[in-house]
Amino acid sequence: MRSGSTAASTASGVKVIEERDEVVIRFAGDSGDGMQLAGMHFTTESALAGNDLSTLPDFPAEIRAPAGTLAGVSGFQLHFSSHDIFTPGDQPDVLVAMNPAALKVNIADLPANGILIVDKEQFTEQNLSKAEFASNPLADGSLDRYQVFEVSITKLTINALNEMGLPTRTMMRSRNFFALGLTSWLFQRPIEPTLEWIEKRFRKTPDIAEANRRVIRAGYNYGETAEVFRTAYKVKAAPIAPGRYRNITGNTAAALGLVAAAQRAGRPLFLGSYPITPASDILHELATLKPFDVYTFQAEDEIAGVGSALGAAFGGAIAVTTTSGPGICLKAETINLAVSVELPLIIADIQRGGPSTGLPTKTEQADLMLAMYGRNSDSPVPILAPATPAECFHMAFEAVRIAVTYMTPVFLLSDGYLANGAEPWAIPKAAELPEFKVRFRTDPAGYYPYLRDAETLSRPWAIPGTPGLEHRIGGLEKDYLTGNVSYAPANHEQMVRVRGRKIAGIAREIPPTELNGPAQGDLLLLGWGSTYGAIEAAARTLQKQGKSVAHAHIRYVNPLPPDLGEILARFARVLVPELNMGQLVRLIRAEYLVDAIGLNKVQGQPFKVSEIVRRAEALLETIR
Amino acid sequence: MTTLSNAAPALNRKDFITDQDVRWCPGCGDYSILAQVQKVMPELGYARENIVFVSGIGCSSRFPYYMNTYGFHSIHGRAPAIATGLKATRPELSVWVVTGDGDGLSIGGNHFLHVLRRNVDINILMFNNRIYGLTKGQYSPTSERGKVTKSTPVGSIDYPLHPISVALGAEGTFVARSVDVEAKHLQEMIRRADEHRGTSFIEILQNCNIFNDGAFANITDKDGKADNQLLLEHGRPLLFGKNHDKGIRMAGHKLEVVTLGNGVDESQILVHDETDDALAFLLSTMQPPAFPTPLGVFRAVEREAYDTALQHQVEHAKQRADAGDLDELFGRGDTWEVPPS
Numbered sequence: 001m002r003s004g005s006t007a008a009s010t011a012s013g014v015k016v017i018e019e020r021d022e023v024v025i026r027f028a029g030d031s032g033d034g035m036q037l038a039g040m041h042f043t044t045e046s047a048l049a050g051n052d053l054s055t056l057p058d059f060p061a062e063i064r065a066p067a068g069t070l071a072g073v074s075g076f077q078l079h080f081s082s083h084d085i086f087t088p089g090d091q092p093d094v095l096v097a098m099n100p101a102a103l104k105v106n107i108a109d110l111p112a113n114g115i116l117i118v119d120k121e122q123f124t125e126q127n128l129s130k131a132e133f134a135s136n137p138l139a140d141g142s143l144d145r146y147q148v149f150e151v152s153i154t155k156l157t158i159n160a161l162n163e164m165g166l167p168t169r170t171m172m173r174s175r176n177f178f179a180l181g182l183t184s185w186l187f188q189r190p191i192e193p194t195l196e197w198i199e200k201r202f203r204k205t206p207d208i209a210e211a212n213r214r215v216i217r218a219g220y221n222y223g224e225t226a227e228v229f230r231t232a233y234k235v236k237a238a239p240i241a242p243g244r245y246r247n248i249t250g251n252t253a254a255a256l257g258l259v260a261a262a263q264r265a266g267r268p269l270f271l272g273s274y275p276i277t278p279a280s281d282i283l284h285e286l287a288t289l290k291p292f293d294v295y296t297f298q299a300e301d302e303i304a305g306v307g308s309a310l311g312a313a314f315g316g317a318i319a320v321t322t323t324s325g326p327g328i329c330l331k332a333e334t335i336n337l338a339v340s341v342e343l344p345l346i347i348a349d350i351q352r353g354g355p356s357t358g359l360p361t362k363t364e365q366a367d368l369m370l371a372m373y374g375r376n377s378d379s380p381v382p383i384l385a386p387a388t389p390a391e392c393f394h395m396a397f398e399a400v401r402i403a404v405t406y407m408t409p410v411f412l413l414s415d416g417y418l419a420n421g422a423e424p425w426a427i428p429k430a431a432e433l434p435e436f437k438v439r440f441r442t443d444p445a446g447y448y449p450y451l452r453d454a455e456t457l458s459r460p461w462a463i464p465g466t467p468g469l470e471h472r473i474g475g476l477e478k479d480y481l482t483g484n485v486s487y488a489p490a491n492h493e494q495m496v497r498v499r500g501r502k503i504a505g506i507a508r509e510i511p512p513t514e515l516n517g518p519a520q521g522d523l524l525l526l527g528w529g530s531t532y533g534a535i536e537a538a539a540r541t542l543q544k545q546g547k548s549v550a551h552a553h554i555r556y557v558n559p560l561p562p563d564l565g566e567i568l569a570r571f572a573r574v575l576v577p578e579l580n581m582g583q584l585v586r587l588i589r590a591e592y593l594v595d596a597i598g599l600n601k602v603q604g605q606p607f608k609v610s611e612i613v614r615r616a617e618a619l620l621e622t623i624r
Numbered sequence: 625m626t627t628l629s630n631a632a633p634a635l636n637r638k639d640f641i642t643d644q645d646v647r648w649c650p651g652c653g654d655y656s657i658l659a660q661v662q663k664v665m666p667e668l669g670y671a672r673e674n675i676v677f678v679s680g681i682g683c684s685s686r687f688p689y690y691m692n693t694y695g696f697h698s699i700h701g702r703a704p705a706i707a708t709g710l711k712a713t714r715p716e717l718s719v720w721v722v723t724g725d726g727d728g729l730s731i732g733g734n735h736f737l738h739v740l741r742r743n744v745d746i747n748i749l750m751f752n753n754r755i756y757g758l759t760k761g762q763y764s765p766t767s768e769r770g771k772v773t774k775s776t777p778v779g780s781i782d783y784p785l786h787p788i789s790v791a792l793g794a795e796g797t798f799v800a801r802s803v804d805v806e807a808k809h810l811q812e813m814i815r816r817a818d819e820h821r822g823t824s825f826i827e828i829l830q831n832c833n834i835f836n837d838g839a840f841a842n843i844t845d846k847d848g849k850a851d852n853q854l855l856l857e858h859g860r861p862l863l864f865g866k867n868h869d870k871g872i873r874m875a876g877h878k879l880e881v882v883t884l885g886n887g888v889d890e891s892q893i894l895v896h897d898e899t900d901d902a903l904a905f906l907l908s909t910m911q912p913p914a915f916p917t918p919l920g921v922f923r924a925v926e927r928e929a930y931d932t933a934l935q936h937q938v939e940h941a942k943q944r945a946d947a948g949d950l951d952e953l954f955g956r957g958d959t960w961e962v963p964p965s
Contacts, residue, residue, distance in 0.1 A: 048960050240962045243961075243962055244961050245961075246954075246958060256953065259953065260954075263950055268938075270713050290937060291946070292947070292953065293948070295712055295713055297709065297934075300735065300738035301734055304704075307702040307705030308712070311696075311705065311707060312709035312712065315717070319709070333699050337699050427954045428954060465716070467673045470673055470694050471695070472691075472695035472696070473695070474696065475681075
């Protein structure tokens with residue numbers, strides 16, 4: 001909690017309000033305790049308070065692991081500030097632990113003197129043993145380095161509700177609202193937006209609505225009146241570009257980007273998908289958007305998901321399939337068919353930890369090589385990678401534009417961190433989005449299925465229903481012009497080469513690479529995808545120390561930006577932080593013969609800023 | 625499957641022939657199937673551009689290259705998935721899937737089940753030759769147990785799938801069987817498949833004269849076929865044989881073959897009913913040599929097609945006042961205004 005704290009009295013004069021620049025708060029509890037919900041509402045309250053923010057939900061793969069166990073701990077971290085921020089924060093300033101297991105899993109991240117709020121009634125012998133505590137940490141002195149607030153959250157929740165005659169189980173479900181109310185007071189967040197949400201969400205169960213309202217108010221009032229907290233904290237609004245904002249997760253942003261692109265193209269959007277974590281929310285979102293000419297198809301498997309999408313593309317729809325790494329493995333053959341028949345198709349891979357089932361709910365960036373090379377033969381596919389949750393909107397839109405312009409499948413590589421993380425999104429105006437018209441071939445004169453556009457090398461999109469353009473396509477090698485099956489040796493090489501040239505040619509569309517920092521110098525931090533925030537924060541930290549460090553972040557991974565080679569050459573060292581064992585770094589080394597060095601982390605968690613800073617500092621020392 | 629027919633100029637069989645050389649082995653049953661499809665197609669009344677043939681991989685899956693319509697020769701087993709996506713967004717098209725016993729029941733078995741259960745309004749022609757032809761003669765999921773092939777030199781130990789039983793198990797709404805060389809019967813089944821709204825499935829028994837020659841000789845040989853074919857006709861008794869004197873009747877929960885006379889008369893013979901699920905399944909279990917092979921429509925029932933229901937949902941949603949308003953969509957949920965400072 002970085003602060004230039006100026007103490008000020010509240011109106012009542014009882015409590016002190018300190019100003020802070022930024023705060024990182026983590027809610028942790030059992031996966032049934034509603035921590036994601038509490039975190040999301042604290043986020044909304046913070047957004048409405050005008051803060052810049054970044055979130056990191058972290059939940060177990062098991063829907064309901066046994067209550068009170070370490071495996072069942074779910075967490076939600078929010079970083080909010082009065083200035084630009086890029087990450088959900090390396091360490092929490094405040095940890096809310098709803099039970100001993102949540103404390104055990106999270107306490108190591110809390111720095112000395114950090115604020116720890118616990119529900120003391122949950123520290124029973126049984127819960128302590130489930131959390132594998134040998135002694136009660138509230139009593140054994142092991143938490144002495146923190147500011148510990150033992151709050152009777154369970155008892156106070158039940159007290160707030162005891163006239164209502166609700167079953168204990170129902171009352172216990174409101175504990176998260178007590179924690180939310182209390183922390184809302186502690187950081188002077190308005191609870192009205194949450195009260196409104198409760199009203200809407202529990203319209204059909206007025207008892208539950210009333211219970212949640214009472215409990216959140218009880219939490220807020222407890223903070224204000226009880227002699228436990230002497231100080232509340234205030235984080236002023238951040239200077240953000242004027243405009244209308246909403247909070248958006250990467251998955252929602254991607255869904256909206258796809259819809260926007262299809263609408264601008266004037267075509268229906270078809271999603272063929274099989275549920276998989278952490279991609280399913282795109283399917284859920286699009287399933288509600290039928291008024292936008294959106295067709296969603298929950299297929300019988302990953303293969304049918306992409307197969308149906310390719311069929312829809314043949315028919316002239318903007319076609320999409322969404323999945324995560326294991327699904328890409330299954331879809332590879334159909335993606336290759338799309339390469340061969342040259343139809344537009346978006347493959348959104350929301351990466352997660354692997355190999356195999358791996359860490360379904362945790363983030364990783366380890367599917368880059370899979371997207372680049374995970375198909376038989378020479379099979380180039382463009383790859384786009386959004387850097388932030390909100391950017392998923394733009395990159396999804398761009399993926400559609402490229403797919404249609406170049407008649408090719410396109411990978412959109414997001415990950416669990418972008419998918420579930422949220423940030424404020426400057427709401428665009430529909431009329432200001434780029435327009436791109438889909439041009440179907442209708443003229444039979446001079447038509448050949450593989451007659452290529454001179455500039456883009458794309459073949460014509462001639463859809464069924466068009467008289468005179470009846471043709472057959474397939475996965476067998478085709479004649480360069482007619483598209484008829486051809487096994488001629490020279491023709492095959494010509495086709496392999498032209499498919500490669502077509503994708504390489506997309507480089508002409510890539511905007512100049514932004515360089516944050518000096519145009520040349522000692523160290524370039526080069527990243528892609530969701531590591532943007534941590535790398536950017538690290539670069540700024542190093543720059544403030546006077547180090548000659550710049551950050552370049554690529555959104556176009558295949559083909560690579562045409563100016564990248566020249567940028568790399570202007571720095572003495574290149575460090576490539578990635579949440580994998582070194583994938584972009586291999587591409588960079590191979591493509592540019594640059595001695596780029598990898599910084600690799602595969603813990604299912606994003607980089608901490610400090611991890612990148614430390615590695616960069618060590619590398620800088622080797623220069624002089 | 626029924627689709628609005630377009631006001632197309634009268635077409636004939638030749639209009640559906642492409643300029644590509646047909647490359648099946650001489651004598652292959654596929655030639656006859658292609659000829660019947662090309663013959664019936666003009667009668668169905670679609671403009672050529674509104675017809676799409678989708679296939680997977682295998683000998684049968686070369687079929688689209690020889691049909692002068694839109695065509696998609698895709699990957700092994702996946703044609704039903706591709707056809708589903710196409711039909712879902714383009715319900716006005718007449719969509720045909722051509723597959724084989726390996727393509728449709730082995731590698732593509734899952735898609736086969738699910739397209740049937742969804743009742744997507746497409747037509748599936750499964751050429752069943754009970755062998756892998758394109759890969760040169762391994763046993764298939766419909767090969768009889770004990771089949772000696774290159775991959776089962778001492779006989780296969782797998783039990784076969786029966787395509788009709790599988791299709792009925794997935795609640796296919798139109799399930800039929802025909803034979804490559806029974807030109808008239810096959811044409812009639814193709815017409816019926818086209819008329820049916822929902823997934824139409826025809827198992828076409830097809831001779832592979834290279835790797836499994838004579839697999840269906842008992843029902844195609846002139847001499848024996850009358851005794852070995854049972855023609856299914858809705859509302860008609862299940863009679864067969866040269867003299868039309870053999871029939872099928874119930875014996876407990878099973879079927880049995882009886883000969884008329886000696887106290888057995890037509891009143892005991894089952895009458896075919898295309899809407900009777902239990903009867904359809906029993907008929908699908910009839911295997912030679914104990915039973916004749918039923919040909920015709922096992923089951924034909926009405927049920928809303930997937931693509932019809934999907935179109936209905938989307939069209940209904942598009943009637944909403946704010947449908948298509950991207951600005952409304954972008955601004956949903958909690959929003960806030962950051963004023964110019």
